[in-house]
Amino acid sequence: xxxxxxxxxxxxxxxxARSLRKQGFDGRLVVIGDxxxxxxxxxxxxxxFLAGALAEADLALEQDDEDLRAEWLLGVRAVGLxxxxxxxxxxxxxxxxxxxxxxxxxxxxRTLPGTDGLAGVHTLRTLDDxxxxxxxxxxxGRLVVIGxxxxxxxxxSTAYALGLDVTVVEAAPTPLAGPLGExxxxxxxxxxxxxxxxxxxxxxxxxxxxxxxxxAVLLEDGRSVPADIVVVGVGARPCVEWLAGxxxxxxxxxxxxxxxxxxxxGVVAVGDCASWYxxxxxxxRRVEHWTGARERPDAAVTALLAGGAVEPSAPxxxxxxxxxxxxxxxxxxxxxxxxxxxxxxxxRDDHNVLAVYRRSGQPVAxxxxxxxxxxxxxxxxxxxxA
Amino acid sequence: xxxxxxxxxxxPRGEAYRLDIDPPVSVxxxxxxxxxxxxxxxxxxxxxxxxxxxxxxxxxxxxxASKFDxxxxxxxxxxxxxxxxxxEVRVEDGMIYVxxxxxxxxxxxxxxARLAGGPA
Ligand SMILES: Cc1cc2nc3c(=O)[nH]c(=O)nc-3n(C[C@H](O)[C@H](O)[C@H](O)COP(=O)(O)OP(=O)(O)OC[C@H]3O[C@@H](n4cnc5c(N)ncnc54)[C@H](O)[C@@H]3O)c2cc1C
Ligand code: FES
Numbered sequence: 001x002x003x004x005x006x007x008x009x010x011x012x013x014x015x016x017a018r019s020l021r022k023q024g025f026d027g028r029l030v031v032i033g034d035x036x037x038x039x040x041x042x043x044x045x046x047x048x049f050l051a052g053a054l055a056e057a058d059l060a061l062e063q064d065d066e067d068l069r070a071e072w073l074l075g076v077r078a079v080g081l082x083x084x085x086x087x088x089x090x091x092x093x094x095x096x097x098x099x100x101x102x103x104x105x106x107x108x109x110r111t112l113p114g115t116d117g118l119a120g121v122h123t124l125r126t127l128d129d130x131x132x133x134x135x136x137x138x139x140x141g142r143l144v145v146i147g148x149x150x151x152x153x154x155x156x157s158t159a160y161a162l163g164l165d166v167t168v169v170e171a172a173p174t175p176l177a178g179p180l181g182e183x184x185x186x187x188x189x190x191x192x193x194x195x196x197x198x199x200x201x202x203x204x205x206x207x208x209x210x211x212x213x214x215x216a217v218l219l220e221d222g223r224s225v226p227a228d229i230v231v232v233g234v235g236a237r238p239c240v241e242w243l244a245g246x247x248x249x250x251x252x253x254x255x256x257x258x259x260x261x262x263x264x265x266g267v268v269a270v271g272d273c274a275s276w277y278x279x280x281x282x283x284x285r286r287v288e289h290w291t292g293a294r295e296r297p298d299a300a301v302t303a304l305l306a307g308g309a310v311e312p313s314a315p316x317x318x319x320x321x322x323x324x325x326x327x328x329x330x331x332x333x334x335x336x337x338x339x340x341x342x343x344x345x346x347x348r349d350d351h352n353v354l355a356v357y358r359r360s361g362q363p364v365a366x367x368x369x370x371x372x373x374x375x376x377x378x379x380x381x382x383x384x385x386a
Numbered sequence: 387x388x389x390x391x392x393x394x395x396x397x398p399r400g401e402a403y404r405l406d407i408d409p410p411v412s413v414x415x416x417x418x419x420x421x422x423x424x425x426x427x428x429x430x431x432x433x434x435x436x437x438x439x440x441x442x443x444x445x446x447x448x449x450x451a452s453k454f455d456x457x458x459x460x461x462x463x464x465x466x467x468x469x470x471x472x473x474e475v476r477v478e479d480g481m482i483y484v485x486x487x488x489x490x491x492x493x494x495x496x497x498x499a500r501l502a503g504g505p506a
Contacts, residue, residue, distance in 0.1 A: 018463070041465055043450075048496075058495070061464045291451050294463065321449060328449065372448040373437035380439055 001099040001266075001305065002027040005088050006070075007078045008104030008239075009033025011041070012271025012293040014061055016102045017068050019301035029070040030096050032088065034077040037127055038062060043290055045130040046154035047323050051161060052134065059127065078105070083247035083264045100304050102297070103243070103254055103262075103269040107236035107288060112146065114207060120214040121230045124151055133231065137162055141228030144168075144217045146205050148175030148189055150322045152233030157324040160197050167198040167225055169205060169217060181335040184355055184367050187348050191325045194351075200225075238273040238286060251275065253286040259312030260300030266307075268300040279314055281334065289320035316383045317365075327351045328372065332379045333365030345374055354378070388476065388483040394421070395480060402436035402445075405484065409491050411473055412436040413482055414456055416443060422456035423473040423484045429492045430466035468492040 004020055006013045009031050017031055033039075040059040048054040073090070080089035081101065088096045109123035122133045133155075137143070143159045145152045148170035156166050168175075176185035192199040204220040208230065216224040238253040248262050249255035254269035256262050258277045262269055271293035275286040296315055303312065322329040335341075338357035345354035346369070354374045357365035363382055368375030392403045397415045405411045410426040412435055420443070426435050428447045435454065439446040444453045444462075452466035459469040470492060474485040493501070 015463070043465075053496070063467055294451070319451070330449075372433060376437055376439050376448045 001025065003096075003098040004029055004100040004102065004304070005086075005096045005098035006031045006102040006104060007033075007088055008102075008106055008271065008273070009035065009072065009074060010039055010104070010106055010271070010293075011061060011290065012106065012273075012297055013102065013104035014039040015294050016104055016270055016297035016301055017070055019298045020305075021068055023301055023305055025301075025305060027099075029068065030073060030098065031068075031070045032073045032076060032078055032090065032096065034075065034091075035126060035128075036075040038072075038074070040127055042125070043321075045127065046124055046151055047158060049130055050124075050134050050137070050155065050158045052138075056127070078242050081243055081246040081248070081267075083267070086264075086266050099266060101267045102300065102304065103240075103267065103273060104271045104293075104297070105239040105242070105273045106293075107238050107272040109232070109236055110234045112205065112208070112232050112234065115230075115232065118208060118210055118214050119212055120210070120228060121208065121232065123232050124155060125236065133229075136229050137164060139228075140164055142167070142226055143229045143231065144225050144227040145231045145233055146217065147233035147235070148172075148192075148199065148201070149233055149235065150176070150179075150320075152231065153189065153192070153324050154322060155231050155233060156192060156197050157195075160195055160325070164229075167200065167227075168192055169203065169219065169225065170199065170201045171204045173202045175199070175201065179335060180331065180367060181338065181341055181357065183341055184335070187353065188324075188329060188367075188369070190348075191327060191351065195325050236272070236288060238275075240273055251284075255284055257303075257312065258314065259303040260296060261303050261308060266304070268304050270297045270300045276315070280317075281337065287318045289318055291319045317379075319379065327369050330368040330372065330375045330379075331365065332375075333357065333363075333382050335365050335367075337364045346371060388485050391423070391482040391484050393480055394477055394482055397421075397482065400440055402438075402440065403482075404434060404436040409493060409497075410434070411484060411486070413475065413484065414440060414445060416440065416456070418442075421475050421477060421482060423475045424454065424456055424459055425470040425473075425491050427470075427491075427493055427497060428452065428454075428466055429461065429468040429470060429494055431494050432497050435470070 039061040077091040109125040142165045145168045174185045175189040206218045209216040253275035260268040272288045275284045317333045319332040341357045346352040352370040354371040355367045366378040403413045412426040413423045433449040437448040446453045453462040459472040471487045476483045
């Protein structure tokens with residue numbers, strides 16, 4: 001393999017580039033990214049960076065003296081992939097031909113239809129998004145967060161700490177019920193009310209009111225919530241449109257095997273844009289968490305360099321963390337697989353809970369709130385049991 | 387200075403003991419029976435490495451999974467970027483002693499700010 005192109009210059013792309021060098025690839029390495037920035041870390045964008053406690057330089061994912069001997073094509077978008085030729089077409093009309101292609105184009109924030117061009121309305125995915133939101137939050141006022149998922153909850157928590165008046169609107173009856181299940185979703189989202197942040201559940205958003213700038217969020221039940229700033233946190237969609245016609249299977253992300261290999265020889269996909277086969281569950285799933293984007297490229301690169309001659313080792317159960325209202329939330333495994341959940345340690349009112357999810361008595365997931373030590377033990381046990 | 391940490395028999399293999407000095411130091415007893423001491427605070431954020439995932443001669447931070455080498459203090463990958471200090475360990479008469487490194491610790495920015503009296 002003489003040339004490898006990595007498309008997407010964020011955590012998964014950088015991790016793949018690092019793995020390539022670490023695993024001995026010494027050919028031409030081209031990294032393509034449509035943002036102008038060098039790879040940076042996203043989790044702080046809704047936390048310390050938004051709060052003003054971290055500067056932009058602190059977000060860099062690369063070491064100061066790191067040299068991957070890569071050609072960085074930044075600020076250019078990939079617009080197509082010729083599958084059999086493994087040629088990546090770029091928006092500027094040029095083309096990168098490679099023997100191996102790593103797809104790492106991540107995900108983009110979903111928006112609400114009809115909100116384009118209205119000042120005061122934000123999504124949060126990129127550094128540029130975070131800069132714009134941070135500057136507005138600094139002015140204070142009433143913030144309405146649409147969506148009570150992790151990003152929405154973190155923005156609410158950060159804005160609350162900055163002194164804003166915050167309301168969270170969530171269409172589902174319980175926020176976070178998808179990732180955490182009803183019971184624990186309820187316990188974690190109770191953090192909002194505990195801090196005087198209003199949480200309105202079970203009601204959808206009909207639209208926004210405002211001429212040039214947003215004035216209110218209109219709810220489906222007829223109510224309206226006055227707003228100076230609105231953050232739309234309604235999830236992310238995988239950035240795979242550019243792969244249409246490439247021959248890849250695209251169904252909620254690039255469909256991959258248990259090691260990131262795709263249907264096309266010499267093409268792997270990693271990170272938020274990839275839907276890996278999960279041998280334990282017997283299905284494909286797209287995992288949108290930091291640790292997967294950081295770790296799984298190692299396995300995908302091994303598969304790419306070996307041309308599929310190695311058996312994939314099963315990745316660890318998915319893991320993510322979140323920080324809200326000073327509480328460290330950690331989760332590993334799959335809540336949806338569980339038929340019971342029990343609090344094994346701690347008290348919910350003290351926000352230091354350790355909860356274990358089981359299916360037929362076997363642990364399938366674990367949640368910690370300010371319980372890093374116990375959480376790690378359970379996480380280790382989950383990985384060993386799998 | 388040699389600081390007594392704990393008795394070797396009280397620290398099973400695969401476990402860590404945190405010495406509550408400032409900054410805290412942790413002693414690890416690996417599955418192979420070796421004993422190491424490193425700074426307990428992750429260089430990325432305020433996490434205790436004694437709470438982490440010990441495997442071989444590496445401990446994985448309990449929060450964001452950067453791995454530190456117990457022998458050298460080196461870190462493998464982001465989000466942490468700087469190594470932790472390592473400290474010399476001696477076992478005498480069944481007691482584990484730690485000789486603190488004279489280097490300056492690589493504390494995370496949030497801890498440094500707190501020590502300086504700024505916002506946490
Ligand atoms: C605000 C925020 C907070 C988060 N907090 C946490 C947290 O606390 N814990 C946790 O576990 N996870 C968290 N995450 C999730 C984590 O950041 C992601 O899982 C991770 O960034 C995924 O990395 P990635 O490289 O796959 O994708 P991305 O980081 O999305 O990077 C993809 C890159 O590809 C570029 N790209 C897209 N299309 C093209 C194209 N056609 N051509 C060229 N380049 C393209 C994009 O511009 C982007 O730079 C958070 C995410 C956000 C946004
Ligand atoms: S606190 Fe250790 S890696 Fe983040």
